Amino acid sequence: MLFIDIGVNLTNNRFNDDRDDVLAKAESVGVSTQIITGTSPEESEAAFKLTEHYPSLFSTAGCHPHDAKNFKTGDLSRLKHLLEQDKVVAVGECGLDFNRNFSPQDVQINVFKQQLELACEVQKPLFIHERDAGDTMVHLLQEYSEHLPDAVIHCFTGSRENLEQYIEMGLYIGITGWICDERRGIELANMVDLIPDNRLMLETDAPYLTPRDLTKVQKSELKGNRNEPFLLPQVAQKVAQCRRQPLEELADNCYNNAVRFFNLPMTQL
Structure with a gap:
């Protein structure tokens, strides 16, 4: 798989100290490709530089809502320049976070709208962050729907109502190790089977969201509590279990969805 x-x-x-080892360990369990998240113009540039050194890596370019308050004149041009590169495959991580509000909500909305317009212009898919902002998110996506490319709600953790809205709008849904958390992932585990086979993708969001259902052996391989891409099959196994679906079938579907969504060159995989 x-x-x-x-x-x-x-x-x-x-x-920083063991990136090569992290990539090698992931590849040893079948994680053949990784999309590196750009969360600010600076991080997006750093992510792209990584893709130049590793054939199996691709990246995104965007501004996370937490960083929206620092978005300045010229930053949109920096993102657009990155998105002209073949290995930069999506606009984002962008979106809205009304849970933590590290940036004022009006600033988040303004910066997100700039990136929605950018995605419409360059026609590369959107990698979206959304926390406690489902209604506003739906409204904005509908506002730009005529020219909007494909979009994925990354690390979905919202309500059943929001999930059904996103599915109805034709969005893709990204699932992380949140689903492996017996404290806060139960609701997600109970509704992940609502996602159509052709709209589901998998992610670790490493180094965050380490799955909580690891074996002792898996835990012994971690550096502290740092999540790593080699744990993606663990997420896949949990999702398959919740969907009552064979793991190989789920893995194939998610793999094909990601190739199609990000327009990945199969010859490089």
């Missing part, structure tokens, strides 16, 4: 991790924060400094 092969897997594509659609969301890895590989530019995070927790990977």
Whole structure:
């Protein structure tokens, strides 16, 4: 089985000392490709630089809602320049976070709208962050729907109502190790079977969201509690179990969805 991790924060400094080992360990369990998340113009540039050194890596370019308050004149041009590169495959991580509000909501909306317009212009898919902002998110996506490319709600953790809205709108849904959390992932586990086979993708969001259902052996392979892409099959196994679906079937569907969504060159995989 092969897997594509659609969301890895590989530019995070927790990977600085052993990035090659992290990639090798992931490839050893079938994680053949990773999409490195760009969360700001600076991080997006760093993510792209990584893709130049590793054939199995691709990246996104965007501004996370937490960083929206720092988005300045000229940053949109920086993102657009990155998106002209073949290995930069999506606009994002962008979106809205009304849970933590590290940036004012009006600023988040303004910066997100700029990136929606950018996605419409360059016609590369959207990698979206949404927390406690479902209604506003739906409204904005509908506002740009005429020219909007494909979009994925990364690390979905919302309500059943929001999930059904996103599915109805034709969005893709990214599932992380959140679903493996017996404390807060139960609702997601109970509704992940609502996602159509052709709209589901998998991600670790490493180094965050380490699955809580690891074996002792898996835990012993971790550096502290740092999540890593080699744990993506663990997420896949949980999702398959919740969907009452054979793991190989789920893995194939998610792999093919990611290739199609990000327009990945199969010859490089």
